[in-house]
Amino acid sequence: MTPLLEVTDLSVRYGAVPAVSGASIEIFGGEIRVILGANGAGKSTIIKAILGLQRAQAGAIRFDGAHDLRRLRPHQVHRLGIAWVPEGRQLWGTLTVLENLRLGTFADRDTARAERHIGEMFERFPRLQERRNQLAGSLSGGEQQMVAIARALVSGPRLLLMDEPSLGLAPFVVRDVFALVREINAMGISVLMVEQNARQALALAHWAYLLETGRVVESGVAAEIAAKDSVKEIFLGGRA
């Protein structure tokens, strides 16, 4: 079976500083996979390299077995069906909620279909419907995360890249976000998530990677990774 996304021996440097060194990850259709790691481990850099926002020095990134993402520019990567929920939401704060969602459908030239998808998002997130004409920058953190997720989903992606979706959110909002990730996955969308909230991410994911200083040091079924003493020690607050 061909992976939906296959990253092989990826190396990325910022100037002379290596951020990712020979990392290999993959995700199959219908899966949730999580990349765990401390700050600076290179998790977000992998996401940016997949999106074409960060140039990789070596390695291969293939989507659906056919597309070499390293040869594509970010807007072309998106058009293959890869959407992004960035770290810290990164909404267009001076644009309204509706405008943010419309930009999520920018690549879709069928306006009627795009508007239908936006309507579906408003049904899923009634709070956003109420705030559709409000500037995105004026929303609460939880509402902004809803917009960020809805903006990614309106394009009808096959793969969703989520960068620290729980960052800066209240614990009850984090629970909602993780429940939403499960729902998104149930819709048939594969999710590759970068997360520091290891406990909840491991409970959700099918497969996990541990990243240290740009290298994958562990990978395996999420439940097995969660049971490892070294992982409990570092990510789950000590031995259970």
Add this chain to the structure above:
Amino acid sequence: MLLLLQQVVNGLIIGSTYAVVAVGFSMVFTVLRVINFAHPDIFMLGMFAGLAAGTYVSHSFVVVLVLGALGAGVAGLVLERLVIRPLRGRDVLMTLIATLGVAIMLENGMALLKGPDPVPYPALLGQAALGLGGIRIGERQLANFAISLLVLALASYYVRATRYGRATRAIAERPDVAAAFGVNVDVISRITVVLASMMAGVAAVSVGALYGSASAFVGLLYGLKSFVVMLVAGNRYFEGVMAVALGLGVLEALVTGYISSSLSDAVAFFMLIAVLYFRPNGLFGSYAA
């Protein structure tokens, strides 16, 4: 009182031209992160394209406006392709110096062709004046004002209500995120430079018809003031840029009417110092460069 009203009207008319040039300047800066010092000379090229059109093609004001805009648009496209695009992503100073070099070449090239002194512009509009309760507005002034307002309204519609306009604002705020959501940043950048140039071309023909002359160095004054307007307003809201440009025009006219015309060109710089001292990001805020 009558003098005050007359000066306000005069100021709004000149300010509306500043607004058109300044919005173009600001659009290019916010989308491409390029201080395009050649923009005022695209304005100048638009004026001379209009002059050529008025001399050799037609005396219709509308035809000359369209050809002036097209001339400026083509000049903008060439500038984007040959100078701005190769330097995208480099230090902002690099494009600033490159476009400044283009500006010097264009001004002196045109001075070489047409001479350094102003040359007469085809008479595209009548000289009649309207009287409104003692305030006099010339037909040319009225046309200049109406055209500027129309261009500003169209620019505002474009950025607020169209798909590409939304993408323009998205790039202005977060270019990487826009690209990752399917926006081809290069295409929007090119469209932005061409639109800004066409706007400058329309304003330039309108100014040429208003004052009856064209000069190789006409862009200098409009360019500097537009740059100041962008800094004073900040580049977050194009409508803020428009408001500050109109305000600058009115202030200049009041200084001319009540103090001295020799001080009017200094108003912009007093305004710049005063505003940036208290609000370094401009009156309406700026996106991070």
